[in-house]
Amino acid sequence: MKIVKTKSTVKKLIRELKKVKALKDKMEQLSDDELKAKTSDFRQRFMCEADKRVLGMFPFDVQILAGIALHRGYLAEMNTGEGKTLTATLPMYLNGLTGKGAILVTNNEYLALRDAEEMGPAYEFMGLTIKAGVKRNEDDRFENEEKKEIYASDIVYTTHSVLGFDYLINNLVKSSEERFLRPFNYIIIDEADSVLLDSASTPLVISGSPRVQSNLYEAADFFIRILQEDVDYEVEEKNVWFTEKGLSYAEEYFGIDNIFAPEYFEIYRHLVLALRAHKIIEKGTEYMINEAGEVALIDASSGRMLKGVKLRGGQHQAIECKEQVEITQENRSMASITYQNFFSMFPKMAGMSGTIYDAKDELMDVYGKEVVVIPTNNPIRRVDCPDWYFSDSTKQFEAALQLAVKKHETGQPVLIVTTMISDTEIISHLLVKEGIPHSVLNANNAFWEADIIKEAGQMGAMTVATSMAGRGTDIKLGPGVKELGGLAVIGVGRMLNVRDERQARGRAGRQGDPGYSRFIVSLEDDIVEKGTDPEKLKKYISGERKISDWRVKRIVNKAQRINEEVGSTNRKTSKDYDVVLQLERKLMYDTRDMLLDGGTLEDEKIKAIAEENIDGFLKDNKQLTKAALNRYILDNISYEMEKDMRYLNLSDKSEVKEYMLERVDKSLEEKRKVIDSENGMKDFVRVSALTAIDEAWIEQVDYLQQLQPAVSGRSSAQRNLMYEYHAEALKSFRKMEKRIKCNIIRNILLSEVSMDKKNRLHIILP
């Protein structure tokens, strides 16, 4: 029999059969969902094998565990150095297989490019396409065609800000061919706390045309300078508002009766901007005057100057006025979104970071995401020593220096982490005096920083950096360093939040390596300003009054807690402001998409909108005059004057309406005659509608941006400012809808259309 010949094959198959049968009982016990999940388990295993063959690394169990968590949409806390980059390949591959795209974002170009390059071969081996969505130089831009190619890939590595801006740009295009994004599917956010929290208090904004410069800045600035605290205004944490007395003073000063009247909105808005500029926006911590004499914002987490970033809604100009520097041009906002709302648009979002557990409540609250803590592959051997406390910074820096020198003398590499750039310079100075060669990381370039910090684990290395510098770069220990105790991290100053401190400690002791960390804090740390009586503080610092370590600890830690709360509140406020905008944005973007995708307004619809507009006009003009009617027709329906209007009975509204609708029909017919094709007409209507929508929407976005600071100035115990903002935002949205309807009809009926010899449509909008 034939079977005899293939006996060994059958034997093999039978062995397989036995294996399958052996699994039967196990499988029977699985729930439907567990059974279905098996397919993805198997696929994840393929990717593990690809990682091993192509990258030479087989994921550890904890990495596979984290991979599953990421696939299920959790935020995974995974210690620094545990290999998040490799971990991400597992769920990225799984979700990339759907063909709907998987995107990984991280917080700088360097990391996005590095990981795309390093992990790319494994994806390609498995037959997926992968691209990086950023360029080395952030000023280099991709062409539209290139962007299409990038976002069509199965796997994309990019940064959160590039992706966010691309989303806004993708919704400003004028034709469907210009669009480059696909519907969102799956996203993993690396360094998730930095992206989801630190970046989240400032929304993404695309600026458009310059606004007409206001001359109210100076008048408002002058007025604010003469006000008295607690009489004319009150300050609380990061909030400031006028008292009733302050408001009546303003009315008197500007000679107006009611400052909340719509016609005085601009005055009021500028007063609030000036008040905030003077009373809560601090020079030195939030902004500085750069060498060119301009107001430059400071990044809170790194202490760096932010290049080319301005506060919105006129706040930047108000600060310029306060500082008496040249007032720069203010641009309109064309499109904006917060990161909170942006990421919430992904059907599935996951994140990973070494320090995310501390913020788990806020992340659940704002993003509805659960944090899971993944165990480390090897036990942590880093020794985190208790803080040292000092009353003043001279003693603090001296202690830090001595500790660094002591470690350095044994050959142990030392990384000194500071809160601010200026502190790195002080430390560097002290090290020079000691004659210790060292590297200082204080440039604003992630590529350069990564190159330096990589070397921080070599024998004898001394590196000084701010907490954020080189985040995400692996510090490998040089030969012989393990024996010396690994990398020693010395933190100087209480940081803005606990996360930043854990991030700094995490530089040492990766993958079960030995390591050391200690923070040295003092009452002169930048963060200690709030929550303590300044007079007492001065005495403690000068040594006039003695203070125990325990008291220093309490003061410094309380300051950190307050700062964390302020940060959290700011992010929540920023999201709350965006709630209305988010709803409106969705509606507008959906309408645009419908039009771009070939949808159009049928004749019926056009006529219905025109009728609605006419009804509104007639309602507003109870006593209709011939002049008003004429004006309306000229502005909205037709440029042609008609004699037969003379015979109209203006008090008979239905007769007037009938007449107006006829004019609409006639006007529409004329367009149809000129264009003379169904498709041409469709295109024409589409352009008319899109233009009307965009103009009104951009104006609305800009208006809401301006409304935000204005509303906050009204804050007081009795007023719910968020409620007022939302009410006003809704009102303005209704107005905008009306304006869009009027302008669609205007654009359709009053445009000049013509066909050229090549049968191309030319439109001149009114």
Ligand code: ADP
């Ligand atoms: P993280 O982002 O978690 O801080 P990285 O992804 O930068 O860590 O990885 C740290 C180091 O660990 C890298 O040098 C990487 O090559 C290595 N690594 C990660 N996973 C593995 C593995 N499964 N086997 C061997 N080396 C690994």
Ligand code: MG
């Ligand atoms: Mg990483």
